[in-house]
Amino acid sequence: MADCEICGKSSIVLNEIIIDSAHFSVCSACRNLGPVVQKAAIASRPKIAPSTPYIISPEPEFDITIEYPNLIRNSRVKHNMSQKDLAKMLAEKESVIHRLETGKLNPSLSLARKMERFLGIKLVEKEE
Numbered sequence: 001m002a003d004c005e006i007c008g009k010s011s012i013v014l015n016e017i018i019i020d021s022a023h024f025s026v027c028s029a030c031r032n033l034g035p036v037v038q039k040a041a042i043a044s045r046p047k048i049a050p051s052t053p054y055i056i057s058p059e060p061e062f063d064i065t066i067e068y069p070n071l072i073r074n075s076r077v078k079h080n081m082s083q084k085d086l087a088k089m090l091a092e093k094e095s096v097i098h099r100l101e102t103g104k105l106n107p108s109l110s111l112a113r114k115m116e117r118f119l120g121i122k123l124v125e126k127e128e
């Protein structure tokens, strides 16, 4: 048993209606006061996505030093290489090197490791 929210009468079956965009649970005598909310419409309301964690990347956690654009560029210049040379050596596109050196692209762990090896610099700060 529940009470009608309009007249207060106890009723076994309550209907959900809308009055002034508010929902009321009402008895059958009061259900004509507003449009009845269709049960099917309630069921098809978009549900909030479940909060199951979504694994974005299989890569282990790591931090690339924020100094990486300068480190890469300085080291490349020191080795007397053009961006094109370095790109070739790393088997990457020249645009990738350019974006790395301007800080527009965070290197992946494998690319960072490759550059550490080729340039003799330290880019990865933490790896778990």
Ligand SMILES: [Zn+2]
Pocket (backbone or CB within 6 Å): 004, 005, 006, 007, 008, 009, 026, 027, 028, 029, 030
């Ligand atoms: Zn009622």
